[in-house]
Amino acid sequence: MNIDLNIFKIQSNNVLPSRGKILISEPFLRDVTFGRSVILLVDHTEEGSMGLVINKPLPLLLNEIIMEFKYLNEIPLYKGGPVATDTLFYLHTLTDIPGSISISKGLYLNGDFDEIKKYILQGNEINGHIRFFLGYSGWESEQLHNEIKENTWLVSEEEKSYLMKDNTKDMWRKALEKLGSKYETWSRFPQVPTFN
Template identity: 75%
Template sequence: MNIDFDIFKIQSNDVLPSRGKILISGPFLRDATFGRSVILLIDHSKEGSMGLIVNKQLPIYLNDIIQDLNYANEIPLFKGGPIGTDTLFYLHTLKDIPGAIPIDEGLYLNGDFARVKEYILQGNTVTDRIRFFLGYSGWESEQLDDEIKENTWIISKEESDYLMSTETKHMWKQALEKMGNKYETWSRFPQVPTLN
């Protein structure tokens, strides 16, 4: 019986990081912030990289930090990363928000918050349209490239509607499964092997 031991070799793929791609943490990364995370890259250049963790919901809501929205439905907040945790970021599919930065086809970052607030207070749906984050993830020049070489991250691409609408609890596992082959096997690796 021939066993392909390469399946156990954790190695990042050859996809290059760029705006709109996602970073999937390797299965052995046991960092409290980045373990089992999926990060949408907002920017990647020689100067550094920025992204938002899209699959880690916080135990508080937007209504808890923005008083004007206290009578709107509870809007979940996500942990964008460990940097600038007092700063609010928002991904959305609202193409008419002035100042919004295009991230991918049909997906934008930030823009005129007064217009976003107005959209919410008019009773429009936030689900699948806007996602709010506290903080962001950042890397200095070449730091992310080095982490990719160390096989900390696997790079992939997801559709905007998936990033905005998927139940985030299983997003890390699903992102790996979609890549097939050994990545699918890695998706079943226990988070804490000693408890298995």
């Protein structure tokens, strides 16, 4: 029996990528880093694109790499991507951090880390306000556009509260479901259809 494998091809939703939008991986992308991932685009220009995978927690806590946080409640770390995996990036909602880059309304990237540390050490709430990542995801000029044309990624928008939540377990599925019934069906397929 021959199966038409085109039924497993997802069609792009024709939304253009830009800073602050998210990329949702197509359901059958079999890649350790990018399979079933949601990526926040933190930069998108003609020269290239940069993003952070926001739904892949690492088996490591920020408390384990920053000694000042050693005795604080657990602070999760996420795998931002395969590039510069020894570099810390942070998304936050704090409007007064010098040097921050505005990603979208009320959402910022990086900035003065001493101010971030001070905020945390003063006992302020982290959940919903700051998320930490090791590494980032990068695309050269035209590379992301080509991947979107090949239907590797769907482009969408999400609320700041969604992007900042620590519970990322169902983030990919929920992001896909929000695109409509066609994509909701795709969200229930196994990543490797032959394993079903």
